[in-house]
Amino acid sequence: MKTTIDATPEIAQNAPVNPRRRVYRPNAKYIPILATLVLLLAMYIGGLANLAHFDDPRVVVNLFRDNAVLLVVAVGMTFVILTGGIDLSVGAVISLTTTLTATLLQGGWPPLLVLPLVLVLGALLGSGMGAVIQYFKVEPFIATLAGLFLARGLALYINQESIPIRDKLWVTLSDLRIPLFDGVKTTLIAVVALVVVLIAAAVLAWTRFGRNVYAIGGSADSALLMGLPVARTRVLVYTISGFCAALGGVLFTINSTSGHALQGAGTELDAIAACVIGGVLLTGGSGYVFGTLLGVMVFGLISTIINFQGDLNAAWTRIVVGVLLFGFIVLQRLVTRRAR
């Protein structure tokens, strides 16, 4: 501030009056999300310029199919992080859901009973952790770590092997193709993931519950003093995260028509990283579901490009993700520091 006035006093005086001098300045709260969008576009354009067949619209459409599970889980994680918490159990809940679904279906349970059952189970696990966090003041990190051990332990206890799913409904859903345009088709799970994103964005933007989530993340004490239902909101947020993780597990079983207890290991950190890349602040109170969507797309595009490139191995994928994560966090840090 001081330097601009000292260096260019005339411009500084004229700036508010002269319309030609007025530059578009986005609201500071949108800067992280815009930065992600710009990087995503730059990556896509870079891919178009350098890689053959990258201009196929299927590249974009498949991003949603390949990352549907991560997307759904990351949406749930967004709610939790917005309140200033963290949920380490989501990967384990995916494991539990895929194993349980596959085992029950193999045992001949009706699919229309299995589906709601596993979703409710995920939600219940989440609300249990939320209750422990809210009512016994256990750190979210520790409470959800216990949830991780519990869910992964249950999954391993049920079955350690990969279990194929032969159920008719699951196979039908897995084979279902939804035509979009010009012969480009997508799968059911991509559509479900996108619907989840839209619902979550609407809930956060337009409902009282959404506003409470932001308020708790800003300051739980102030929210309490304002008379907001902090306890209910916080428990609900973990319930949503548990539900989303279970839904992610179901989507996984539909995609692969199998269940495995080790599936989903590490998804929690991918989801947290996607949120952070998308501009959701880990301290809570700031961020958008669409940012998380962009974060997941960044993750997906990195692996797509690495697949197209063909000569980079898995080790490089991790390193590139780490470097990008670093770049984003530093950028975010600079942006938020200036905004203050």
Add this chain to the structure above:
Amino acid sequence: MTFLKNRLFWPIAILVAMLIVNVFTSHEFLTIHDGHLFGTLIDIIRGSAPLMLVALGMTLVISTGGIDLSVGSVMAISGAVACLLIKDLSDQNAVGAVLLIVAVSIGVSALLGLWNGTLVAVVGIQPIIATLILMVAGRGLAQLITDGQIINVQSNPYASIATGFFLTLPVAFLIAMAAVALTAVLTRRTALGLLLESVGGSPAASRLAGIRARRITMMVYVVSGAFAGLAGLIVSADIKSADSIHAGDLIELDAILAVVIGGTALIGGRFSIIGTVIGALLIQTLTVTVVGVGVPPKATLLFKAVIVVALCLSQSPVFREKVFGRFKPRPAVRAEVTA
């Protein structure tokens, strides 16, 4: 009845209970073979060494209000560096060269810790995210070092880090104990521990009080990295190879758990080294006991979850108040202090 209120009472009670179970269930609890101590008890203290080292570094990091998620990846890198260098030695059994390589690996790990510390203290990134970067990228680096393979080495001096015995006790355990003793002396016999807790309580206030908060924050991440590197060497020496994918997998969560069981608060500002040692022993004993009792190993995580929930609830003041509070006469006036 004051000992019942001690934070470490329940962890120690559970630890002792599990050890007693082991006396009955294990084939040999504690015997002497060829001048060495052998048995389940020795297995427990030998097996707990890597976790103890990692948890020790984690304790210091958490005492400053931070967290270090990258320890598992640092372990993988340290093991990979050591095995890569040892494999190229003309004589893999040369003690001097192996010691030098061990020092290099620990140095590399300390540098990785410095990277974490710089991100946290200088750039000002949240610790959980700053260390998440190295957690993600580090395993990739380790895979790159080993070229995606498992590097096997045939070095007896290297293997003795994990499997050797000295004064009838396992070398790995002695290394961990030396680290514990050194840390305890440095933090409790000098002002360092006080400074750490001060930085954990409030970095800004301690800076105003003349404490170099930044330097102290960086130092704890360096120490955490170096200890993780040492733990990585023990794990890799135990299997005489570098497994960049599985070395130290999920150990960060176990380490945090050990720290929390030991009564160190995750928000920082206070820490207990002896608590962490007991926490690490408890986790390792739990793993050994569950298998020893005859429960299938896959159920270990379930037991862990139950113990975590029980211990954390027993340490939660709100839970104590709600569950045990009604049996006590309430004071007439009670000041409500919300954290």
